[in-house]
Amino acid sequence: MIVRISTESQYRLPEDDAAALNELDNEVVAAVEAGDEDRFHEVFEQMLDLVRRAGEPLDEDELAESEVILPPPDTSFVEAGAEFTGEGLIPD
Amino acid sequence: MPGMGGRMSTVIKAKINKLLDRAEDPSETLEYSYQKQMELLQNVKKGIADVVTSKKRLQLQQQKLEQQVVKLDTQARQALSQGREDLARTALERKQFAQGELQSLDQQVAELESQQASLIEKEQKLRSKIDQFRTKKEVIKAQYSAAEASVKISEAASGVGEEMADVGLAMQRALDKTEGMRARAGAMEELEAAGAFDDNLALGSGTDDIDKELHQLTSQSAVDDDLERLKAELGSGSPPQQSLEPGEREREA
Numbered sequence: 001m002i003v004r005i006s007t008e009s010q011y012r013l014p015e016d017d018a019a020a021l022n023e024l025d026n027e028v029v030a031a032v033e034a035g036d037e038d039r040f041h042e043v044f045e046q047m048l049d050l051v052r053r054a055g056e057p058l059d060e061d062e063l064a065e066s067e068v069i070l071p072p073p074d075t076s077f078v079e080a081g082a083e084f085t086g087e088g089l090i091p092d
Numbered sequence: 093m094p095g096m097g098g099r100m101s102t103v104i105k106a107k108i109n110k111l112l113d114r115a116e117d118p119s120e121t122l123e124y125s126y127q128k129q130m131e132l133l134q135n136v137k138k139g140i141a142d143v144v145t146s147k148k149r150l151q152l153q154q155q156k157l158e159q160q161v162v163k164l165d166t167q168a169r170q171a172l173s174q175g176r177e178d179l180a181r182t183a184l185e186r187k188q189f190a191q192g193e194l195q196s197l198d199q200q201v202a203e204l205e206s207q208q209a210s211l212i213e214k215e216q217k218l219r220s221k222i223d224q225f226r227t228k229k230e231v232i233k234a235q236y237s238a239a240e241a242s243v244k245i246s247e248a249a250s251g252v253g254e255e256m257a258d259v260g261l262a263m264q265r266a267l268d269k270t271e272g273m274r275a276r277a278g279a280m281e282e283l284e285a286a287g288a289f290d291d292n293l294a295l296g297s298g299t300d301d302i303d304k305e306l307h308q309l310t311s312q313s314a315v316d317d318d319l320e321r322l323k324a325e326l327g328s329g330s331p332p333q334q335s336l337e338p339g340e341r342e343r344e345a
Contacts, residue, residue, distance in 0.1 A: 004254065007214075007262035060220040063228065063251030072265060 002058070003051050004066035008073060011055025021050055021068070028080075037077045044080070048073055118241035122229040125249045129222045132256050136215045139263040143211065146270045147204040150197055153281075157194045161187055172322050184318045200273050207266045214259045225252045 001018040004010045013021065024047045031039040047070060058064060071083055164187035171179035225248055232244045 004258065006258055007210075007265065060217050061224040063221060063224055063248050065247070065250040065254055069254075072261065074265070 001068065002064050002066045003055060004069045005048060005051055006069055006072040010058040010062075010064065010066055011051050012058060013051060013055040017050060017054040018068075021047060024050065032077075032080050040077055040080055044075070118236075118238055118245050119233050121242075121245055121249075122233065125245075125253070126222075126226060126229060129218075129225065129252060129256060132260065133215070133218060133222060136211070136218065136259055136263060139267060140208065140211050140215065143204055143208050143266060143270055146274060147201060147208065150201050150204065150273065154194065154197050154201065157190050157197065160190045161194065164190065168318075169322055169326065172319075173326055177319070180322065181315060181319060184315045184322075188314050188318070204270065204273070207269065211262065211266055214262055218255055218259045221252045221255045225249070 001013050001015060002010060003013045003018075003021070024043055028040060028043040028047060031043055051070065071080065075083070164183045168180040168183035168187065171177075171183060228248045229245075232241050232248070236244055
């Protein structure tokens with residue numbers, strides 16, 4: 001699965017890790033909905049880490065569309081509230 | 093570039109589709125998207141230039157403040173040697189304030205440096221994708237029927253369109269931050285114009301509005317410490333240059 005971290009890069013992520021990403025995604029949405037800022041930052045960092053660690057960066061001249069686009073790493077809690085609520089980044 | 097920044101994949105996709113709907117003839121669509129891509133690349137270059145301009149402006153302010161710190165320290169020393177502790181205190185308050193501003197400027201300049209570097213990197217990446225798109229569009233025009241071409245175009249344009257949207261978002265965020273810094277720089281210039289860093293300490297009694305404001309803004313214990321330091325220095329007759337070293341300010345602040 002191709003994942004983009006907004007304002008950073010695109011990565012090719014193995015399917016197993018995509019499933020893990022989806023779980024973290026549900027948690028981060030739950031944290032935002034619960035208004036838990038610390039938890040949001042913690043889980044969001046884990047998501048970014050997972051993609052950066054397990055993913056392989058795409059070549060610069062590769063023209064591929066991402067299946068998932070994560071918000072910019074410096075997304076604030078307030079921005080997150082506006083961006084991902086409800087079904088989250090990866091709709092089930 | 094209004095509208096480029098913003099939300100998640102669905103929004104980005106909607107924008108790309110809109111772009112593709114513009115022309116029914118695939119080869120026209122290709123040329124149109126390529127043209128749009130080149131326009132955005134120009135915008136990115138302009139955005140980088142804006143960041144560089146902001147940085148230069150802040151650096152100029154840094155220099156001015158550094159000079160002020162040295163000057164105010166000298167003035168405090170002079171005032172003290174003439175037995176005017178009140179004036180020395182005012183000068184030191186202003187010095188503390190200037191040093192505080194200087195520290196925050198250092199941080200802002202560092203932040204702009206890193207934004208500049210990351211935007212240049214993104215510009216490079218976008219350029220590679222656009223080059224790739226240009227190659228692809230010629231192949232598509234030459235090899236595919238209209239119906240097939242539409243699909244191929246859509247694929248290629250989505251990839252580059254997403255990169256465009258992303259670099260647009262990065263630009264927007266960088267410029268938003270720069271805007272905040274500019275506002276702060278503007279506020280400082282106003283303070284400066286109002287005489288907060290004025291050389292002519294002797295004309296005030298030390299209790300005008302600016303002094304009251306500075307009194308509130310500066311750390312009194314730091315001013316006291318500074319005053320004690322100057323007294324000790326003057327008393328022991330040590331050379332005054334010691335406190336004028338630019339590297340000294342972090343330790344004092």
